[in-house]
Amino acid sequence: MSLENKHIVITGATAGIGKASAIALATAGATITIVVRNQQKAEEMLEEIRAVSGNDTHRFVLADFGNLTSVRSAAEEILSWNDSIDVLLNNAGIASSEYRETTDGYEELFAVNHLAPFLLTGILSPLLRNDGARVVNVAAMAYGIVDGMNFDDLPKTKNFEPNKSYAYSKLANVLFTKELAERLKSRGITCNTLHPGAVRTTLGSDDKGLVLSIAAFLIKYFPFMFKTPEQGAATSVYLSSSEDVANITGKYFVDSKLVQLKPVGEDMAAAKRLWTISEEMTGFEYPVF
Numbered sequence: 001m002s003l004e005n006k007h008i009v010i011t012g013a014t015a016g017i018g019k020a021s022a023i024a025l026a027t028a029g030a031t032i033t034i035v036v037r038n039q040q041k042a043e044e045m046l047e048e049i050r051a052v053s054g055n056d057t058h059r060f061v062l063a064d065f066g067n068l069t070s071v072r073s074a075a076e077e078i079l080s081w082n083d084s085i086d087v088l089l090n091n092a093g094i095a096s097s098e099y100r101e102t103t104d105g106y107e108e109l110f111a112v113n114h115l116a117p118f119l120l121t122g123i124l125s126p127l128l129r130n131d132g133a134r135v136v137n138v139a140a141m142a143y144g145i146v147d148g149m150n151f152d153d154l155p156k157t158k159n160f161e162p163n164k165s166y167a168y169s170k171l172a173n174v175l176f177t178k179e180l181a182e183r184l185k186s187r188g189i190t191c192n193t194l195h196p197g198a199v200r201t202t203l204g205s206d207d208k209g210l211v212l213s214i215a216a217f218l219i220k221y222f223p224f225m226f227k228t229p230e231q232g233a234a235t236s237v238y239l240s241s242s243e244d245v246a247n248i249t250g251k252y253f254v255d256s257k258l259v260q261l262k263p264v265g266e267d268m269a270a271a272k273r274l275w276t277i278s279e280e281m282t283g284f285e286y287p288v289f
Contacts, residue, residue, distance in 0.1 A: 003030040003241055007085050009078065009124065010034050011065075011117065012092025014041040017138070017196050020233035021089060025240060026053040034060045035074055035092070035120070065092055065116035066102040068282055075123035084129040087240045090117035090137045093169075099160040106155055106281065113169035118176055119282040126287065131188035132246070135180060136239045139173035141195040141254070142166055144262040149175070149270055154277060171264065174252065175271040176278070181250030182268075183289050190249035192239050196232040197255070 008025050012018040013034040026032045026049040036042045042060040049058050063074035093113045100108040106115065121135060128135070146167045153159065154168075174193055181191040238256040239245055245253075252261045264270075279285050 003028040006030045006087065007083055008032050008087040008089060008240060009085055010089040010091055011063075011120065012036065014038065014045045016229050017232040017236060018089075018091040019045065020229040021091060021236045021240070022049055023052055024230070024233060024237045025087075026055065026058065028241065029053075030087075030241075031055060032058045033078060034058075035063050035078075036060060037062065037064050063116075063120075065094075065112045066108060068102075068104050068111075068115065068119055071116045071119050072123065072284075075120050079123060079127060083127065085124060085127045085133060086129055087134045087136065088121060088124060088128065089236060089240055090121065090135070090173075091236065092117070093138065095166055097162040099165075104281075107160070107165065109165045109169045110154060110172065113166075114172035114176065115278060115282055117173075118278045119284050121180065122282075122284050122286045125184075125289070128184070128187070128189050133187075133189045134240060135177075135184070135189065135191040136236060137173050137177045137191070137193040138196060138236060139177070139193045139252070140166075140170040143171040143174050143265055146171060146264065148264055148267065149274055151270075151273060151277065155281070172274060172278075174261065174265040175267070175274050177252075178250050178266070178268060179271040179275050183286070185249060187289055190245070190247070192245065192249060192251050192253060194235045194239060194253040195259075196235060 003025060008030045010018060010022050010032060013022040014036050022032050022034060022045070032049055034042060034045060039062055042062065046058055046060055050056055061074045061077050064070040094109065096109060102108050102111040104111065117137065146164055149171060150168055177191050177193040184191060235253050235256045239253060252259055252265065
């Protein structure tokens with residue numbers, strides 16, 4: 001679709017594939033709102049996308065995804081503008097090898113990677129333009145390394161294992177997308193998810209855990225093994241703008257190609273259960289569409 005006069009909201013857009021996505025979409029004509037944590041980086045990012053796009057109307061909103069009150073405030077600020085949203089690109093995410101809790105008392109990976117975008121999307125859903133708006137959720141192939149959601153252990157993950165906990169959060173992205181697609185179908189809004197690939201980003205670069213330390217080492221000394229941020233952003237940009245996917249919803253993409261989800265990602269009973277739990281954990285009930 002043409003991005004002229006389109007409003008795209010992107011989370012986590014000051015580095016990596018989020019930044020690359022924002023620049024590509026702004027260059028193509030979209031007006032961008034970035035939702036980020038650091039004001040200085042947000043201001044620098046706005047200067048950059050304004051320069052490449054020649055458009056001075058791009059904006060930013062500050063939000064700490066580890067704090068649901070902060071997420072709610074950011075979403076309500078955007079809601080107050082009453083500007084329709086053509087694409088919501090939920091890109092922000094973290095990786096960690098250590099167990100940490102958010103200010104709300106939830107395990108950090110699950111809270112930041114799933115609960116925050118779940119809440120943000122819900123509050124912004126009235127602004128999603130009917131018959132053509134898109135929600136794009138950045139997940140990861142890691143969703144498939146677990147056999148299902150750890151429903152009995154979501155709030156604090158008593159048996160924290162870095163790889164599995166990250167996988168649970170990415171499976172949550174996939175299941176959220178599946179259920180959201182069903183709920184928004186009647187409004188003509190599509191919802192899809194993707195795996196960006198192994199990308200040269202700063203995700204988890206300051207983490208001292210073994211797996212992430214190895215990844216940071218490989219990125220530094222063997223960068224040819226990884227995609228550039230621009231290459232990693234390609235599928236996000238594709239799902240946000242291509243006419244090829246205008247009528248496709250509830251699906252999973254890798255390298256801009258439709259890929260069949262593993263059975264664990266197609267479990268609609270789990271998706272509905274996760275939805276109910278997520279509403280309870282965020283204290284937000286989605287409107288009836």
